[in-house]
Amino acid sequence: MAGSEDVFLRAKHRTFSGLAEGGEREWTGPFCFIQAADPQLGLMKAWRDGDCDGGGDEWAEEVELTKQAVEAVNQLRPRPRFMVLCGDLVHAMPDTPFREGQERDLKAALKGTDPSIPLVFVSGNHDLGNTPTPGTVEQYCSAWGDDYFSFWVGGVLCLVLNSQLFFDASACPQLKEAQETWLEAQLSRASSSTEPKPKHVLVFQHIPLYLKSPDEEDDYFNLSKTVRQSLLDRFKKAGVKAVFSGHYHRNAGGCHGGLDMVVSSAIGCQLGQDEHGLRVVVVTADKVVHRYHSLEQLRARGMDEDLRKLLQA
Ligand SMILES: [Zn+2]
Numbered sequence: 001m002a003g004s005e006d007v008f009l010r011a012k013h014r015t016f017s018g019l020a021e022g023g024e025r026e027w028t029g030p031f032c033f034i035q036a037a038d039p040q041l042g043l044m045k046a047w048r049d050g051d052c053d054g055g056g057d058e059w060a061e062e063v064e065l066t067k068q069a070v071e072a073v074n075q076l077r078p079r080p081r082f083m084v085l086c087g088d089l090v091h092a093m094p095d096t097p098f099r100e101g102q103e104r105d106l107k108a109a110l111k112g113t114d115p116s117i118p119l120v121f122v123s124g125n126h127d128l129g130n131t132p133t134p135g136t137v138e139q140y141c142s143a144w145g146d147d148y149f150s151f152w153v154g155g156v157l158c159l160v161l162n163s164q165l166f167f168d169a170s171a172c173p174q175l176k177e178a179q180e181t182w183l184e185a186q187l188s189r190a191s192s193s194t195e196p197k198p199k200h201v202l203v204f205q206h207i208p209l210y211l212k213s214p215d216e217e218d219d220y221f222n223l224s225k226t227v228r229q230s231l232l233d234r235f236k237k238a239g240v241k242a243v244f245s246g247h248y249h250r251n252a253g254g255c256h257g258g259l260d261m262v263v264s265s266a267i268g269c270q271l272g273q274d275e276h277g278l279r280v281v282v283v284t285a286d287k288v289v290h291r292y293h294s295l296e297q298l299r300a301r302g303m304d305e306d307l308r309k310l311l312q313a
Contacts, residue, residue: 011145018118023152034083036278037246038266041102042091056091062268066109072298074114086246087124087206094136124206133171157198163205187238201240208245211252
């Protein structure tokens with residue numbers, strides 16, 4: 001596997017080559033895509049053992065669930081335009097014992113994805129470390145592609161962000177600055193009157209801005225109030241319609257002030273009452289409709305009928 005042949009390295013030079021060259025800037029009608037999060041190979045057993053910091057020495061269950069997800073997604077008609085995995089691809093932190101095996105086995109499980117459904121990767125705290133360093137970011141990029149980038153699909157602008165740089169950039173302040181500068185340029189271009197206008201702007205990141213309400217207290221599972229408020233203001237000003245995330249291992253979120261904060265449960269370990277699953281997102285000319293589907297439902301019956309109908313319009 002090398003260079004552009006490697007399906008796991010499609011995000012490079014801050015863009016994504018899994019879709020048409022230069023992206024698809026024209027709206028050509030409704031389409032769907034899949035948003036999933038936290039396959040996190042190794043967490044299920046570590047969680048049962050009560051050792052989530054170390055642990056993670058077995059991951060056969062997550063491999064099986066990831067394969068089920070791939071199988072369910074491959075069967076969908078119409079085909080999703082892409083599948084985005086919103087972080088915590090594996091459980092083992094950078095430079096810890098089981099990291100290599102988990103990454104290898106996740107790639108093997110994802111390899112069955114139909115080649116017409118490009119995979120988009122988002123970095124999570126387990127992928128980069130809770131306090132990322134230039135070294136851990138580089139390791140991630142060489143395994144999965146850029147940690148932040150943008151791409152166009154069917155007239156929609158998608159921004160993939162590294163939320164770890166919002167969470168704790170104390171060990172890599174320059175990387176944080178660079179993402180800030182890049183993000184500012186992306187957002188101002190999205191709302192500029194001289195550039196082609198995206199039908200929608202969507203953001204993908206691992207850590208949610210908030211879980212239920214924009215003014216909730218800081219928590220392990222959300223971004224701090226100051227960072228959150230600043231991002232909310234900038235996203236709204238640029239016309240971002242939805243922010244998709246994971247990290248919580250439960251479904252949550254809410255729509256406030258026209259911005260939809262979507263928190264999706266995991267392919268892997270569940271920390272609440274949800275089932276292993278992923279989210280089907282339908283994009284129409286005027287809305288972005290999404291619903292979490294369990295892997296079981298998706299494999300047996302495909303996406304819900306009302307969503308399928310929206311795609312025929
Ligand atoms: Zn996480």
